[in-house]
Amino acid sequence: MFYDKELAAIERAGRLRKRRIFDPSLKDFASNDYLGLAHRKELLERAYERVASYPANAAKASQLINGYTPIHQAFEEELCRLNGFAAAITVGSGFLANIALIEALVRRGDRLLLDEEFHASGILASRLVPGSVEFFAHNDAEDLSKKLRCSKGRTIVAVEGIYSMSGDLLDPSIFEVIDEETILIVDEAHSSGVVGPNLLGVFDLYGISIGPNHIKMGTMGKALGSYGAYILASREIVSFLENRAKSIIYTTALSLMDVALAHEGLRYIEAHKEQLREEIEKRLAMMHERGFANETLILDIPMRNVLAAQERLLKEGYLVGAIRPPTVKEPMLRIIARLGESAQDFATLLEKVHDVRL
Numbered sequence: 001m002f003y004d005k006e007l008a009a010i011e012r013a014g015r016l017r018k019r020r021i022f023d024p025s026l027k028d029f030a031s032n033d034y035l036g037l038a039h040r041k042e043l044l045e046r047a048y049e050r051v052a053s054y055p056a057n058a059a060k061a062s063q064l065i066n067g068y069t070p071i072h073q074a075f076e077e078e079l080c081r082l083n084g085f086a087a088a089i090t091v092g093s094g095f096l097a098n099i100a101l102i103e104a105l106v107r108r109g110d111r112l113l114l115d116e117e118f119h120a121s122g123i124l125a126s127r128l129v130p131g132s133v134e135f136f137a138h139n140d141a142e143d144l145s146k147k148l149r150c151s152k153g154r155t156i157v158a159v160e161g162i163y164s165m166s167g168d169l170l171d172p173s174i175f176e177v178i179d180e181e182t183i184l185i186v187d188e189a190h191s192s193g194v195v196g197p198n199l200l201g202v203f204d205l206y207g208i209s210i211g212p213n214h215i216k217m218g219t220m221g222k223a224l225g226s227y228g229a230y231i232l233a234s235r236e237i238v239s240f241l242e243n244r245a246k247s248i249i250y251t252t253a254l255s256l257m258d259v260a261l262a263h264e265g266l267r268y269i270e271a272h273k274e275q276l277r278e279e280i281e282k283r284l285a286m287m288h289e290r291g292f293a294n295e296t297l298i299l300d301i302p303m304r305n306v307l308a309a310q311e312r313l314l315k316e317g318y319l320v321g322a323i324r325p326p327t328v329k330e331p332m333l334r335i336i337a338r339l340g341e342s343a344q345d346f347a348t349l350l351e352k353v354h355d356v357r358l
Helices: 005-010 041-052 069-081 094-105 120-124 141-149 173-177 234-243 256-289 306-315 343-357
Strands: 087-091 113-115 133-138 153-161 182-187 214-219 227-231 297-303 322-323 331-337
Touching: 005 113, 041 256, 069 087, 069 227, 069 256, 087 094, 094 120, 094 153, 094 214, 094 227, 094 234, 113 120, 113 322, 133 141, 141 297, 173 297, 173 343, 182 331, 214 256, 256 343, 306 322, 306 331, 306 343
Parallel strands: 113 133, 113 153, 153 182, 182 214
Antiparallel strands: 087 227, 214 227, 297 331, 322 331
16 A cells, blocks of 8 residues: 555566475585584584573673673684684674774764775665765785775775675775775675685785774674674774764664684684585586685676576575566676585586576
């Protein structure tokens, strides 16, 4: 009654979305659970033991009241130790973390420069800021450098380590054009746990020396196999977020179980990084052998009738993503080369995708 016309228009455009419950027996190449940790019950059991030993089952309040617990603190300290940052804070989700960062850090008179393919959370957050907002060409260090030369006062730049839809890896030249006076936010939702000698993301991959102007946002709901997000930065910036970021101040702290489970995932990655890297390289090599120039586990295949292709693969036992406008410019199959499924199943899927494209 209230939105009938709008829904009908969305359906006519072939953009209507619906939630679905998929058969868990499907070979899952759609999830962002890159390392397959979401299925490791031993991590869940260890996380449960940690939470069960704590007096409360839940955080109960905002972090700024009494929702901050030793479980949160231990996870943050481990993140700082591994990543080389001075301070950390957990947030309800990657979406909320980007809202927190951009909405809080960009003040009146400041300038925000966003990669034109930055995540929707950052685009939304950019509409909440009193400072000026501009976009630079996707992953283009030269265009960013030109815009930075025109900057006066405080400038904040926001990029992604791996771009969630295209799968593009951040150009290392981006780090080179950022001077010490410019704040750099790197959304590592899709790169942390996937690239780098220690599987810590693009700071790790490119050997970046962490400075007080660097901020890393990572999520727990992807490679870590849990839910939530974290922000790594200087003590000054984390303190500012504690005092200004509305999506941190005015919400209950992240659940104890989610934090404990993410912590177990982080420990698993540290302990098994060589084996995990080998499995990642195996899947990248399989894509290269078939003509895909991938640097990441996200494989995008443009396809006009993407929903039909997805359904055909479902019938054959494979779940892949069907991404349509306005999320992307052109419809595409989005395949995640998850370590949670075997390399052989991934090879079979690539052959089936070839048939679907014909």
